[in-house]
Amino acid sequence: xxxxxxxxxxxxxxxxxxxxxxxxxxxxxxxxxxxxxxxxxxxxxxxxxxxxxxxxxxxxxxx
Numbered sequence: 001x002x003x004x005x006x007x008x009x010x011x012x013x014x015x016x017x018x019x020x021x022x023x024x025x026x027x028x029x030x031x032x033x034x035x036x037x038x039x040x041x042x043x044x045x046x047x048x049x050x051x052x053x054x055x056x057x058x059x060x061x062x063x
Contacts, residue, residue: 025055 029050038045053059 022057023055024053024057024059026059027052027054 029052031049033047033049035045035047051059051061
């Protein structure tokens with residue numbers, strides 16, 4: 001029984017250490033945007049912000 005507890009503890013520590021090391025680190029290239037002047041009759045205005053993943057894990061962006 002002691003071996004089972006020890007093995008479970010070892011697996012838990014391994015999983016925690018993997019989760020701590022594999023992280024995505026988003027870094028935005030632009031953080032602000034000046035839309036300037038535009039007509040009120042426009043329905044919408046938009047821009048694109050670029051992001052770079054500087055981590056060692058996949059960066060997942062959901063809407």
